[in-house]
Amino acid sequence: MNTIHDMGGMDGFGPVEPEENEPVFHHRWEGRVYALTRAVGPWGRGREWPSFRYTLESIPPVEYLSMSYYERWFRMMTTRLLVSGLISETELETGYPDAGAPRPELLPSSNPRSLGAGLLDMDVPARFGPDDRVRARNLHPRGHTRQPRYVRGRQGTVVEDYGVYALQDTDEDGRRPLDRRPQHVYSVRFEAQELWGERAAAGDAIYVDLWEDYLEPA
Amino acid sequence: MDESEGRPVDRRGFIKDAAVGAAAFAAPGKLMADQTESHDHSHGHDHDHDHDHQDVPPDIALRVRALESVLVEKGMVTSAALDVIVDTYENRIGPRNGAEVVAKAWVDPAYRERLLADGTAAIGELGHLGGQGEHMKVVENTPEVHNLVVCTLCSCYPWPTLGLPPAWYKSSAYRARAVIEPRTVLSEFGLDVPEDVEVRVWDSTAEIRYLVLPERPAGTEDMSQEELAGIVSRDSMIGVARVEAPAGGPSGGDQ
Numbered sequence: 087m088n089t090i091h092d093m094g095g096m097d098g099f100g101p102v103e104p105e106e107n108e109p110v111f112h113h114r115w116e117g118r119v120y121a122l123t124r125a126v127g128p129w130g131r132g133r134e135w136p137s138f139r140y141t142l143e144s145i146p147p148v149e150y151l152s153m154s155y156y157e158r159w160f161r162m163m164t165t166r167l168l169v170s171g172l173i174s175e176t177e178l179e180t181g182y183p184d185a186g187a188p189r190p191e192l193l194p195s196s197n198p199r200s201l202g203a204g205l206l207d208m209d210v211p212a213r214f215g216p217d218d219r220v221r222a223r224n225l226h227p228r229g230h231t232r233q234p235r236y237v238r239g240r241q242g243t244v245v246e247d248y249g250v251y252a253l254q255d256t257d258e259d260g261r262r263p264l265d266r267r268p269q270h271v272y273s274v275r276f277e278a279q280e281l282w283g284e285r286a287a288a289g290d291a292i293y294v295d296l297w298e299d300y301l302e303p304a
Numbered sequence: 305m306d307e308s309e310g311r312p313v314d315r316r317g318f319i320k321d322a323a324v325g326a327a328a329f330a331a332p333g334k335l336m337a338d339q340t341e342s343h344d345h346s347h348g349h350d351h352d353h354d355h356d357h358q359d360v361p362p363d364i365a366l367r368v369r370a371l372e373s374v375l376v377e378k379g380m381v382t383s384a385a386l387d388v389i390v391d392t393y394e395n396r397i398g399p400r401n402g403a404e405v406v407a408k409a410w411v412d413p414a415y416r417e418r419l420l421a422d423g424t425a426a427i428g429e430l431g432h433l434g435g436q437g438e439h440m441k442v443v444e445n446t447p448e449v450h451n452l453v454v455c456t457l458c459s460c461y462p463w464p465t466l467g468l469p470p471a472w473y474k475s476s477a478y479r480a481r482a483v484i485e486p487r488t489v490l491s492e493f494g495l496d497v498p499e500d501v502e503v504r505v506w507d508s509t510a511e512i513r514y515l516v517l518p519e520r521p522a523g524t525e526d527m528s529q530e531e532l533a534g535i536v537s538r539d540s541m542i543g544v545a546r547v548e549a550p551a552g553g554p555s556g557g558d559q
Contacts, residue, residue, distance in 0.1 A: 091457055091458065092456070092457055093456060093476055093479050093480040094454075094456030094457075094479065094480065094482075094483045094484070094507065095456075095480065095483055095484040096476075096480040097480070097481075097484075098480075099475070099476040099477035099480050099481065100477055101477060101492055102472050102475060102477045102478045102481065102489055102492055102493070103472055103475070103477070104470065104472045104493070104539075105470070105471060105472070108470050108471060109394075110393055110394045110398075110467065110468055111390070111394065112471075113365065114365070115364060115365040115368040115369070117390040117393075117394065118368050118369075118372055118386060118390070119368055120389070120390070120393070120468070121385075121386035121387075121389035121390050122368075122371065122372060122375065122381065122386060124389055125381040125385055125386055125389065126375065126380060126381060129380055139457075139458060142458070151476065155459070155471070155474050157364060160364065160367070160368060160371075163371075164371065172378075172380070173371075173374060173375070173378075177374045178367070178370065178371060178374070179370070180370065180374075181369065181370030181371070181373040181374050182373070182374060182377070183374055183377050183378050187378075189378055189379050190378060190379075190380060203511055204438050204439065204511060205438070205439055205511070232457065232509045232510055233509070234456055234457055234507065234509060236456075236483065236484075248439070248441075248510070248512055251510065251511055254510075254511075271510045271511070271512070273441075273512075278503075278505075281483070281484075282484050285484065285485070286484070286485075287487060287499070287503065289502050290486065290487075290502060290503040290504070290505075291502070291503075291504050291505070292483050292504075292505045292507060293504060293505065293506045293507065294507045294509055295507070295508070295509045295510035295511075295512055296509065296510070297510065
């Protein structure tokens with residue numbers, strides 16, 4: 087989706103501000119949000135949670151920018167728990183289970199053949215190879231995608247074939263296609279000036295990892 | 305005004321009381337932590353020492369606590385399991401792992417070759433694979449090429465080798481600017497890359513995570529692998545810093 091998370095190349099955010107001796111978590115609640123997000127993972131099985139990234143990206147842009155990183159995670163996690171009925175608004179507000187509410191149970195996956203996000207040992211033909219000239223397709227899906235806007239329509243060169251991965255894109259409701267469309271992921275080199283014109287230094291380059299569906303021959 | 309007066313304190317009452325407590329104690333310190341715990345009579349979170357309330361809207365800390373509380377009571381998570389996850393990333397997994405990889409590559413040419421050819425396998429030799437570091441690509445800085453890692457769409461980062469990312473890595477400014485003006489960003493970190501050195505920016509858009517192999521600084525020829533690991537910074541493995549030789553030589557800066 088074309089919203090604020092896809093911020094590569096934007097101006098106006100000011101300087102990058104590193105912090106000396108930064109703690110891993112600035113506040114106790116940040117660590118709890120991080121840990122809760124990971125610990126509730128198995129409860130999404132069989133409940134068709136919208137994808138993690140889709141849910142983050144669906145936060146309206148004005149709110150997204152006004153929230154801290156772990157506030158976004160908290161919103162993302164509670165959204166998934168609420169839409170799947172694992173908690174209610176009242177429970178979230180009070181911190182106390184609703185009277186008479188049944189204890190949730192872990193479910194088996196609704197799609198036992200579902201592919202994970204990692205490298206797949208599958209024999210899928212590769213459409214491209216190293217040194218091939220490619221163009222990033224001009225795609226604007228309403229769901230989650232890993233093709234950043236700044237490469238769309240731009241030409242680059244395949245540098246490496248990273249192997250076969252399930253496509254992580256979702257539909258406009260945050261769900262991935264059932265077959266996950268396993269395909270090759272390529273490291274594609276874009277000359278910096280192809281992306282940013284004269285603002286970039288000649289000879290510099292941006293390397294972007296792109297699923298085969300995002301590419302066409304140039 | 306106190307609607308809960310004379311009634312058993314329910315969770316709604318607890319949240320309300322705790323909010324008043326947090327707002328009343330705008331100053332940091334033990335008093336606040338003690339006071340917060342005194343409101344925590346029905347939860348028993350004896351590890352709750354939130355000393356930084358003054359910087360946080362009290363609301364978010366309370367909402368997170370309410371969520372943890374309800375998920376624990378529904379049997380979906382245990383606080384002990386959450387403690388383990390927090391401890392893992394606060395104390396066990398961090399940039400020391402990546403520094404070990406870099407130092408070994410500096411002293412062991414065969415390892416360096418394996419690392420650049422198959423980062424996943426070579427990092428696996430040292431046991432530093434895992435969540436958000438299952439598939440690793442190591443990119444080497446040389447006199448001709450300087451590498452920089454970013455995730456413009458999110459915050460992707462190699463957790464097993466570097467830990468969780470610093471706030472600046474996740475910031476809008478870094479995500480937005482690293483791809484369009486990497487040299488300006490690098491100069492703000494104090495790193496001026498000469499014009500004749502190529503800057504390569506790696507945007508972590510898929511499932512591969514990146515680690516920069518920085519250049520070994522001159523003057524470190526006599527240092528051991530362990531000593532070298534001690535000078536490799538997190539920032540140098542993201543690509544926003546160089547590794548500097550220690551001022552006084554490998555044994556410290558005393559002379």
